[in-house]
Amino acid sequence: MMRPSVVMLLDDDPAVRRSVSLALNLAGYEVKAYASAGELLQGLDPTQPGCLLLDLRMPDMGGLEVQQALSARGCSLPIIFISAFGDIPTTVHALKAGAVDFLEKPFSTETLITRIEEALETDRRQREQVTLRQNIQQRANQLTPREQEVMQLVTDGLSNKDIARKLEISPRTVEKYRARVMEKMQAASIADLCQMMAALPGSSGEFRP
Amino acid sequence: MKASPGPADPRDADATTAASGSERHPAGIPDDQGYRNLFALLCDWSPIGYAVLNTEGRFMEINEAGARLLGGERSDWTGQSLEPLLDPAQRDRVLAHLRDACAGRVQTPDEPCVVNVRLPSGGMDPTRLQFFSQRHPAGEGRLCLTAFQDISAEVQRQESERQRQAVLDALSAQIAVLDRNGRITAVNGAWRRFARDNGASRELESGIGLDYFEACLDASAEDPDQIAARAREGIQAVMRGIEPQFTLEYPCHSAQSQRWFLMTVTPLSEESGGAVVAHMDISERVHVEQENRRRREEVAHAARLSSVTVLAASLVHELSQPLAAASLFAEAAAALARKGLVDHNQLLSVVGDLHEQVERATGIVQGLRRFMRRGELKTEPDELARRIHGAFVLVRPLARRKRVRLELETTDELMLVQVNALQIEQVLVNLLCNAIEAIDRAGSPVRNIRVVLEQLGNEARITVADTGPGLDPEWVARIFDVFETEKETGMGMGLAISRTIIEAHGGKLWAETGVGPGAVLCFTLPLLSRGVKE
Numbered sequence: 001m002m003r004p005s006v007v008m009l010l011d012d013d014p015a016v017r018r019s020v021s022l023a024l025n026l027a028g029y030e031v032k033a034y035a036s037a038g039e040l041l042q043g044l045d046p047t048q049p050g051c052l053l054l055d056l057r058m059p060d061m062g063g064l065e066v067q068q069a070l071s072a073r074g075c076s077l078p079i080i081f082i083s084a085f086g087d088i089p090t091t092v093h094a095l096k097a098g099a100v101d102f103l104e105k106p107f108s109t110e111t112l113i114t115r116i117e118e119a120l121e122t123d124r125r126q127r128e129q130v131t132l133r134q135n136i137q138q139r140a141n142q143l144t145p146r147e148q149e150v151m152q153l154v155t156d157g158l159s160n161k162d163i164a165r166k167l168e169i170s171p172r173t174v175e176k177y178r179a180r181v182m183e184k185m186q187a188a189s190i191a192d193l194c195q196m197m198a199a200l201p202g203s204s205g206e207f208r209p
Numbered sequence: 210m211k212a213s214p215g216p217a218d219p220r221d222a223d224a225t226t227a228a229s230g231s232e233r234h235p236a237g238i239p240d241d242q243g244y245r246n247l248f249a250l251l252c253d254w255s256p257i258g259y260a261v262l263n264t265e266g267r268f269m270e271i272n273e274a275g276a277r278l279l280g281g282e283r284s285d286w287t288g289q290s291l292e293p294l295l296d297p298a299q300r301d302r303v304l305a306h307l308r309d310a311c312a313g314r315v316q317t318p319d320e321p322c323v324v325n326v327r328l329p330s331g332g333m334d335p336t337r338l339q340f341f342s343q344r345h346p347a348g349e350g351r352l353c354l355t356a357f358q359d360i361s362a363e364v365q366r367q368e369s370e371r372q373r374q375a376v377l378d379a380l381s382a383q384i385a386v387l388d389r390n391g392r393i394t395a396v397n398g399a400w401r402r403f404a405r406d407n408g409a410s411r412e413l414e415s416g417i418g419l420d421y422f423e424a425c426l427d428a429s430a431e432d433p434d435q436i437a438a439r440a441r442e443g444i445q446a447v448m449r450g451i452e453p454q455f456t457l458e459y460p461c462h463s464a465q466s467q468r469w470f471l472m473t474v475t476p477l478s479e480e481s482g483g484a485v486v487a488h489m490d491i492s493e494r495v496h497v498e499q500e501n502r503r504r505r506e507e508v509a510h511a512a513r514l515s516s517v518t519v520l521a522a523s524l525v526h527e528l529s530q531p532l533a534a535a536s537l538f539a540e541a542a543a544a545l546a547r548k549g550l551v552d553h554n555q556l557l558s559v560v561g562d563l564h565e566q567v568e569r570a571t572g573i574v575q576g577l578r579r580f581m582r583r584g585e586l587k588t589e590p591d592e593l594a595r596r597i598h599g600a601f602v603l604v605r606p607l608a609r610r611k612r613v614r615l616e617l618e619t620t621d622e623l624m625l626v627q628v629n630a631l632q633i634e635q636v637l638v639n640l641l642c643n644a645i646e647a648i649d650r651a652g653s654p655v656r657n658i659r660v661v662l663e664q665l666g667n668e669a670r671i672t673v674a675d676t677g678p679g680l681d682p683e684w685v686a687r688i689f690d691v692f693e694t695e696k697e698t699g700m701g702m703g704l705a706i707s708r709t710i711i712e713a714h715g716g717k718l719w720a721e722t723g724v725g726p727g728a729v730l731c732f733t734l735p736l737l738s739r740g741v742k743e
Contacts, residue, residue, distance in 0.1 A: 013530045013534070015530065015531060015534035015562070015565070015566055015569070016530055016533055016534050018534070018562065019533070019534040019535075019537035019538050019541070019562070019566075020537060022537065022538070022541045022559065023537040023540060023541050023544075026541055026544045026545065027544075082533075104529075105529040105530065105532065105533035106529055106532040106533035106535075106536045106537075107533065107536070108536065108540065109537055109540040109541070109544075112537075
């Protein structure tokens with residue numbers, strides 16, 4: 001099972017830090033509060049599940065710069081920007097860079113928790129996705145080059161006959177490879193296998209939704 | 210009887226008669242002859258001239274004082290006529306006076322005859338002689354007894370007194386002359402008219418002899434501005450020679466109109482002490498000034514409102530911080546209370562936090578509301594450093610948003626100035642906002658504004674120096690024009706109005722050039738002497 005999630009908060013206002021921490025603690029969340037971007041970037045553990053609450057306007061480094069710095073480090077924690085005066089250009093910029101959400105100060109505890117739940121759900125899904133992808137990759141790595149070739153053609157939608165012709169082998173041999181691929185990849189059906197392929201980086205992506 | 214007024218030698222009388230008289234009368238009372246000798250003695254000692262004159266004005270007898278008064282010895286005048294000394298125009302009047310006296314038609318000496326005579330020693334001005342004459346008991350209607358004295362000095366004194374009064378009366382200010390004890394020794398016509406028109410008592414109208422402080426100053430029971438006390442102190446300071454002059458402007462409204470007066474206290478003279486207190490009606494000037502102030506504040510108010518558009522975004526942000534915190538603290542308090550087993554201390558601490566944030570929000574709203582309000586017209590003694598802090602409170606959110614540091618450097622926090630607090634804050638807000646915008650627009654790597662408050666002589670000087678790109682020298686000449694602006698925001702009119710405000714406070718506002726890379730703007734304000742607030 002995954003580690004418990006932590007809400008990481010960055011706001012230079014001590015009262016905001018204290019009140020957000022208190023509200024979230026009372027709702028059962030663990031909170032780590034940072035007063036400056038430097039503190040946050042230094043103390044952040046990318047493997048820690050959770051989400052980020054970032055104030056857009058910080059005296060030394062703004063929320064957007066923090067977002068860029070995190071993404072440069074390959075950290076994909078969902079970010080909720082909290083802002084008192086979210087002007088549109090900044091907002092668009094932040095959304096393009098992958099922010100999940102915006103919260104305008106002041107906000108209620110309920111709204112905060114709803115948005116945090118959504119962000120944590122996103123984080124969970126992303127992390128599951130990553131785990132899943134890693135598993136698929138591991139399984140795919142066990143395939144022989146010929147098996148990989150067959151898998152690619154199968155998921156491309158070619159029939160056994162077409163594959164046999166293309167690879168200049170007999171349809172029966174294709175059938176054998178195909179069974180081995182299904183077994184090694186732990187796929188229940190061709191559709192299942194297609195989904196796995198779609199999840200892998202560098203896949204053709206034809207079957208992506 | 211003829212020789213009785215003039216004994217040959219007063220020393221004879223002293224030596225013989227008075228001494229012999231006291232011999233015969235143990236109580237020291239002389240006999241008749243002794244009396245006559247004593248009066249003869251007095252006659253010659255007296256500074257008054259005594260003479261026996263005939264109807265033609267010829268001196269039959271004259272004492273020494275009389276002869277001296279006319280310039281000569283007794284022998285020079287005995288047998289001589291008075292006529293050559295007389296102003297021809299007055300000759301007949303004098304002779305008529307003498308004839309009347311000789312004939313016994315002048316019963317009392319209450320009707321003196323005053324004549325101008327030209328004495329050889331008299332210089333340019335005629336000497337004024339006053340004659341009291343009466344019939345000579347043994348003169349058979351042709352002789353009279355005359356006492357005369359020089360009253361030129363007295364006449365001159367009266368004349369200068371009349372002139373002084375005329376000068377006082379000619380002045381439109383209400384004037385009272387005070388002696389060293391603060392008693393009124395003279396008032397002028399304007400004073401009397403003012404007293405009459407304003408229903409003052411008869412005593413106050415004539416003024417003479419009244420204690421000025423009791424009569425005028427303490428009469429005003431309601432005196433929130435301590436005008437009476439300040440006037441009293443001022444008058445006393447002038448009387449004691451501590452101050453060379455004292456002035457005080459004060460309101461004195463009647464039922465019909467709003468009036469203001471300027472009180473001026475000038476010392477009378479070093480020997481006599483005392484002072485001249487003049488009250489001048491300056492209502493017209495004050496009305497014009499008030500109208501100017503009102504217009505200036507109207508423009509200043511409009512400029513404040515437009516500068517709020519610059520500050521608004523950052524102030525909203527600033528306001529939402531405590532509101533966000535307060536709302537979360539309130540919900541947290543409710544959540545704690547719902548938990549059943551309540552930790553009272555924790556709950557109290559959360560409510561305390563909540564309260565603190567509400568106060569913080571209130572402070573921001575109040576500051577903004579104060580800044581936006583239509584301001585007062587009057588000025589008050591104020592600490593300049595407080596105005597700088599007030600401006601910082603308004604501008605700091607913008608500075609934070611633009612990541613500009615604000616620094617204040619001062620040696621003396623207690624610099625008192627007489628200002629309209631809001632307008633001075635407005636000037637500071639304007640200068641600070643300009644500096645922030647300049648730094649921000651240029652994207653300066655170093656983002657600082659240094660405000661220096663210092664005392665230079667009897668002025669306070671405030672310098673606002675930024676690390677922006679500085680002012681274009683061509684621009685400097687024009688930045689104070691009403692319509693010149695470097696930016697599209699509402700602060701365009703700011704510098705022109707700031708300068709107007711500072712100049713109305715008796716100071717100057719200018720841009721320093723060639724000091725540093727950034728812009729340096731300075732303004733001065735006259736310092737209040739420390740005594741004023743004490």
